[in-house]
Amino acid sequence: MGNEAQRTRESFSEKALRYLREQIINGQMPPQEKIVESEIAHCLGVSRGPVRDALKQLAVEGLVDYQPNRGCTVALLSPKDAYEVFYLRGSLEKLALEKGGGRISDEGLFRMEEAVEEIRAGVEKKSTSAVVAADEKFHRQIIESGRMDRLVKMWELLSPLNGAMFLVVKKTNELERRLGQERTLDDPFHGDDLGAHTRLLETCRRGDLQASLRALDAHYIRTGERIYRLSLRDELPEK
Amino acid sequence: MGNEAQRTRESFSEKALRYLREQIINGQMPPQEKIVESEIAHCLGVSRGPVRDALKQLAVEGLVDYQPNRGCTVALLSPKDAYEVFYLRGSLEKLALEKGGGRISDEGLFRMEEAVEEIRAGVEKKSTSAVVAADEKFHRQIIESGRMDRLVKMWELLSPLNGAMFLVVKKTNELERRLGQERTLDDPFHGDDLGAHTRLLETCRRGDLQASLRALDAHYIRTGERIYRLSLRDELPEK
DNA sequence: CGACGGACGATTGTCAACAATTTTTAAAAA
DNA sequence: TTTTTAAAAATTGTTGACAATCGTCCGTCG
Structure with missing residues (x-):
């Protein structure tokens, strides 16, 4: 299969x-x-x-x-790198969405549903690699909706780095939690990550371009900015 | 020196x-x-x-x-590739401009002036390679104004392809001219290319972000779309 | 005591030969 | 004639050895 x-x-x-x-x-x-x-x-x-x-x-x-x-x-990946990678990936996906008019094929939507399920399962099993793979599957449908080969290639080039960023994200989450702000609802991965993907899937299904762009911003880019700002306030303990 | x-x-x-x-x-x-x-x-x-x-x-x-x-x-570069490359490069530069607030350092502006001069000289000498080099120099100032290393790296990855596109552009120009539309003023390189760069430099110097974004669109992305549409209407004679 | 300089070791850059794979060629079969 | 098949040629993938380069160590000189 x-x-x-x-x-x-x-x-x-x-x-x-x-x-x-x-x-x-x-x-x-x-x-x-x-x-x-x-x-x-x-x-x-x-x-x-x-x-x-x-x-x-x-x-x-x-x-x-x-x-x-x-x-x-x-490579030593700084919080600024994390910010840039998130920002770029998000921006590329926004370009794709715009090019594709915010519409995603039925097959794409189906795979996004599958991916959401896989994320849910991965979170339960606490398997980072599973979450990373499912996350990539989800967002791949978005980047491919633009039907621009070069755009997809660039995005793919960024993917491995994005995977590495999950480590930084994890650390940041722990740090943030330790700092006392128990807002797990806005947690990018093991908290509300699932919710963000669900919402994004919903806007894509409706074909609502503007709402999708906003959802993408919220999910992706702001996570990067949050990590970056947090790191400025409090150096991340690099191993 | x-x-x-x-x-x-x-x-x-x-x-x-x-x-x-x-x-x-x-x-x-x-x-x-x-x-x-x-x-x-x-x-x-x-x-x-x-x-x-x-x-x-x-x-x-x-x-x-x-x-x-x-x-x-x-690689066989189709008009669609040309469109994608122009579109992507332009989009990346717009991201950089936004990140940098549309402001470019004095040194950057100076180099852009130099580049405009070099383009002018290159056009006169009909040296494509000189124009390509100067064009790259000009736009590099823009992409670097965003101060995002990854963004610059991506843009650099796209640069060689952009160079190759000049060939496609040249052919398209000739084709268009032959089709009777003598609008050399809108010509991307050996016609109004100089003008487009001059206008863009002017908006950058004013630090007018919105105007710069519009100028960039006009210069870059629409050229790609024009090439693409033209190619759909009339197959380019691929050697 | 510290700065300079040359041998040494470690590691990358390059090479020419070999192995594995693909494409071409040509012959045999249908 | 067309299709199939197998050998041969061409080309890429891989290897181990050698050359060039860099960092370190240690002795000398100031």
Whole structure:
């Protein structure tokens, strides 16, 4: 069920890419940690070539910093980065919505419903990766509604970073809660995240462009701004 | 004079990247032409490794199509692509302007003036590459006024494609002229392009955000739409 | 005691050869 | 003639070795 026929097994480059992305997004490789090609290569049982390819790609995505002749480090994602990523992703999706007139295909709407369910399940199981995947599935329907290939590509380039941001978001939430403001209702992910997606789905179903744009703003961009402002007030304890 | 100190000579990867970009944007490699790694490598006197790196990067930029195990071809850029690239670049710059409140630093304004001069000179000398470079310089000031690193990075990723689009634009202009509508005043590059930039510079200098946004729309995005509509009405003669 | 400079080690950049895959070619079968 | 099949050629994917570069350590000089 589901997946397109996968005729060729993934290359070693893709394997390394997947591995490194996962390590970074899951936080197993802390920010600013040095990444040595030969180590990764040995660890995966491949040579350095494919690992190099993967690192170059990750540099484009912004998950690692690449300094010529000096090597790679896991990118240190500041709250400002989080803000920018949220803002950009949200802006791109707004562009898509406008281009598509706020209308989403029946199939797209159906997948968005599925995604909402998956988010609900992921939250219950406390599985961050499940939530991230479902969140991506949800928003993918939005970005694709604009029917602009380049727009989708850009959005996809931003996706891995967005995944990494969930870590920052989690920390911020905990911090905020500790600061005493128990407004879990406005919590971006494990609180009202579900509600935000539900509301957004509803406006999309109605085809109400303006309402969808507002809902997107509320869900996405303001979360970024909140994180950013919070970080200015109180440095995040970077590991 | 001018350039930042270039302490390390460019790597072979960068050399190959520059070479291939130039070839493609100048049209010396026609769309859909197959690119064979070993040929390029031999042609540049390097091995395949650096050429591979360059091709991967070009694939991200959208200048080549990369099919695993099957190799590369020069990307075939349709009028719709042109439309999307213009639209996206314009949209990103509008985001930057909004973020920066429509205000641009004195140094930025100065560089924009320089760029306008360079465009004027480039048009006179009929040097497309000079116009492209100056155009990039001009718009870079705008995208940087938003002070969002990720936004700038995305814009930079789009730049090479934008360069390639000048070819499409040129063809479209010729086609349009041949169709009898002698409205060279609305000509995007070798006609009123200079004027559009001048007007945009003027609104930026005043710090008039709304006017700048409108000017940007007129200059950038509508050019894309015009190209797209024109192409629907009359297939562009793809070489 | 601190600044300068050269050897050393670690790591990336590049290469040429090999393996795996795809495309082409040509022959055989229908 | 057209289709099918298999061998051959061309091309990409991968590898291990070598070269170039960078950071560090340690001895020398001021």
